[in-house]
Structure formats: C-alpha cells, structure tokens
Amino acid sequence: MLNIGIAGCGSIARQRHASEYARNEAARIAGFFDLNAGRAQALADSSIGAVSVCVANKSHADYAIAALNAGKHVLCEKPMAISLSECEAMTQAAQKNGRRLLIGQNQRLAPAHAYAKRILASGEMGRVLSFQSVFGHKGPESWSVDQSADTWFFKKEFAAFGSMADLGIHKIDLLLYLVGKEPESVYASLMTLDKTFPDGRPIEVDDNSVVMLRFAGGPAGTVTTSWTHYGEECNSTVLYCEKGIVKMYADPRYALQIVYADGVRANYELPAMQTNDDAQQTGSGVIDTFLEGITSGCPTILDAPDILRSMRVVFACLDSASSGRPVSIL
Numbered sequence: 486m487l488n489i490g491i492a493g494c495g496s497i498a499r500q501r502h503a504s505e506y507a508r509n510e511a512a513r514i515a516g517f518f519d520l521n522a523g524r525a526q527a528l529a530d531s532s533i534g535a536v537s538v539c540v541a542n543k544s545h546a547d548y549a550i551a552a553l554n555a556g557k558h559v560l561c562e563k564p565m566a567i568s569l570s571e572c573e574a575m576t577q578a579a580q581k582n583g584r585r586l587l588i589g590q591n592q593r594l595a596p597a598h599a600y601a602k603r604i605l606a607s608g609e610m611g612r613v614l615s616f617q618s619v620f621g622h623k624g625p626e627s628w629s630v631d632q633s634a635d636t637w638f639f640k641k642e643f644a645a646f647g648s649m650a651d652l653g654i655h656k657i658d659l660l661l662y663l664v665g666k667e668p669e670s671v672y673a674s675l676m677t678l679d680k681t682f683p684d685g686r687p688i689e690v691d692d693n694s695v696v697m698l699r700f701a702g703g704p705a706g707t708v709t710t711s712w713t714h715y716g717e718e719c720n721s722t723v724l725y726c727e728k729g730i731v732k733m734y735a736d737p738r739y740a741l742q743i744v745y746a747d748g749v750r751a752n753y754e755l756p757a758m759q760t761n762d763d764a765q766q767t768g769s770g771v772i773d774t775f776l777e778g779i780t781s782g783c784p785t786i787l788d789a790p791d792i793l794r795s796m797r798v799v800f801a802c803l804d805s806a807s808s809g810r811p812v813s814i815l
C-alpha cells in the first residue's frame with residue numbers, strides 16, 4: 486500500500502485525483518496540503534511514497550522537484566511547468582533520484598484516442614495527412630474551486646499561460662502521440678477576446694488561440710483553443726489520412742468514427758471522455774497508470790520525457806505568437 490500526499494486541493498484534486506486514488510486498492514491518501522505550512526511537512530513526511538501535484542501552474546516545478554528530491558514518486562498535473570528549463574529540471578530530478586515522474590495528460594488515455602492509436606498503428610488508415618483539433622469550453626473560472634473571475638488561471642504570475650497552453654497542451658500532446666512523428670514547426674496566434682476580471686480589466690492571458698502545427702515529413706493542421714465556448718464544450722480531433730478519416734469525440738453519440746475513403750462508416754460507441762462540464766467525473770485512468778508504473782517499474786505513456794517533447798511545442802507556440810512568425814522546432 487502506497488501512502489499518497491496531494492498538494493493543491495482544488496477542483497482537479499477533488500474531482501479526479503482523490504476519487505481515483507480512493508478507488509485503487511494499491512494506494513491510500515495520507516495527507517492533503519494546500520497553500521500553507523503543511524506543504525513542507527508533506528514533502529518531508531517519510532511515510533508518504535508518492536505525491537500528486539495539483540497546485541497552480543507556477544508552482545508545479547517547485548513541488549515536483551522538492552518531492553522527487555525527498556524520494557517521492559510524482560504525478561504532476563498539466564501543463565508540466567511554466568518554462569522549458571523547469572520542465573527539464575523536473576525530468577532530471579526524477580532521473581537523479583530514481584523516482585517516477587508522470588504528467589497528467591489524461592487525453593492519451595481517453596477511450597476513443599486509445600482506440601484510434603491502435604487503428605493508426607495497424608496501418609489501416611495509411612499516413613496521417615492533415616488534422617484539426619479543437620478544445621473549447623466556457624472558461625476555467627466556472628471550474629476552479631474559487632468559482633470567480635478573479636481566478637489565478639487569468640493571472641500571468643500564477644498561470645503563466647492562457648487557453649493555448651491550458652487546453653492546447655492536451656491537443657498538441659495528443660497529436661504528437663497519435664501522429665507519431667517529430668513536430669517540425671508552429672505558427673501561433675493568441676488572443677484575449679472576451680474574458681475580464683471582476684473590475685472589467687481584460688485578463689492577463691489569452692482566452693483563444695489558433696496554432697498551425699507541422700510535422701516532419703508532412704502532416705499539418707490546426708489546434709484551436711477557447712475559453713469562450715459558451716453553451717457547449719468542444720473537445721474533438723479529426724485526422725485526415727490516406728485511406729479515410731478518423732473522428733474522435735466529434736459526434737455526441739459515437740466517440741470514434743472511421744469514414745473510409747469509399748464513404749463506408751464504422752461507428753464506435755465508447756465511454757465518454759472527462760470534461761469540465763461533467764457533474765460526475767468518470768475515471769481518467771491517470772492514477773491507475775501512475776500506480777501501475779510505480780509498482781511494475783515499467784515505462785508508461787505518461788512518463789515525463791515524452792510529455793517534455795509536447796511542452797517544447799507549447800513554448801515554440803508562445804515564441805511564435807510573440808514574434809508573429811513561424812517557429813522551427815527540430
């Protein structure tokens with residue numbers, strides 16, 4: 486039985502981490518720590534073997550590195566950290582201490598994405614040629630434990646990023662995972678179109694973004710993110726391949742649809758993906774993957790070095806948006 490500490494007790498800790506640890510017999514939650522002196526105790530407590538880092542983005546690296554240096558395994562929420570050097574330092578700390586570091590990129594585990602990965606790997610669809618991926622919802626102020634437009638998600642000091650990195654990391658990481666090629670370049674535009682603080686000032690980060698992503702050897706497409714999709718969440722990815730189209734979470738009824746080049750369709754009814762709109766969150770599989778990785782010592786699909794590749798793309802998007810030019814990644 487592994488004793489778990491959870492740092493940061495907001496929405497993601499409550500809705501996913503705490504409930505998924507509670508359902509896994511290999512783990513027992515030994516402590517919750519939030520913005521107070523308790524956090525230092527958590528990392529020093531020798532009875533705790535692993536830590537979930539669920540704090541604001543700014544503090545991911547501090548907590549993860551402190552926990553790894555104290556000999557704990559770490560599951561850190563996305564986005565991994567707020568700079569490339571922090572992401573690298575986290576990965577190195579895991580390696581140096583011989584501990585596991587996983588990042589909570591739950592979309593890799595979503596049933597339609599996992600199924601699509603197997604179909605693509607079989608060669609049945611041929612090469613991916615182009616894609617479009619969209620992640621939009623009504624904004625983090627209605628999800629965060631604060632339930633306020635004064636949320637840290639809107640402040641550069643605590644969030645560092647806006648919708649592009651908050652939501653885009655999910656889709657960029659998913660595309661890297663599904664396409665299976667090296668990302669080559671990005672051309673990104675970030676906008677703040679609507680969100681304001683309670684006093685009416687525009688928020689300090691983007692609430693919408695459009696990213697054009699190219700992979701080595703060809704595949705190219707767009708990732709669109711939005712915190713201003715009022716009314717309904719959109720969380721879909723469509724891959725246009727040589728032998729047809731793979732649609733994931735693009736239809737409310739069929740989580741996965743394959744449209745072959747001759748027009749024949751295969752519709753798959755699979756479990757839904759977790760969304761911020763869910764009143765009842767389903768299991769993401771992230772906690773089970775973390776605990777299985779610790780117990781077995783085997784690699785997992787959420788290991789930090791692989792997610793670091795996706796974060797490089799996010800940082801390239803930020804560079805592109807500030808320079809107004811495409812940015813090469815290779």
Ligand SMILES: NC(=O)c1ccc[n+]([C@@H]2O[C@H](COP(=O)([O-])OP(=O)(O)OC[C@H]3O[C@@H](n4cnc5c(N)ncnc54)[C@H](O)[C@@H]3O)[C@@H](O)[C@H]2O)c1
Binds near residue numbers: 494
């Ligand atoms: N995997 C996903 O799909 C997903 C979904 C939502 C949030 N997240 C990530 O989870 C993290 C937390 O988001 P949330 O939605 O739970 O936010 P939240 O605002 O609901 O909760 C954050 C909690 O962390 C605490 N906190 C903040 N900074 C801290 C610090 N330095 N030390 C200790 N406690 C601190 C706050 O007091 C609050 O209780 C973010 O990085 C976010 O991007 C991931």
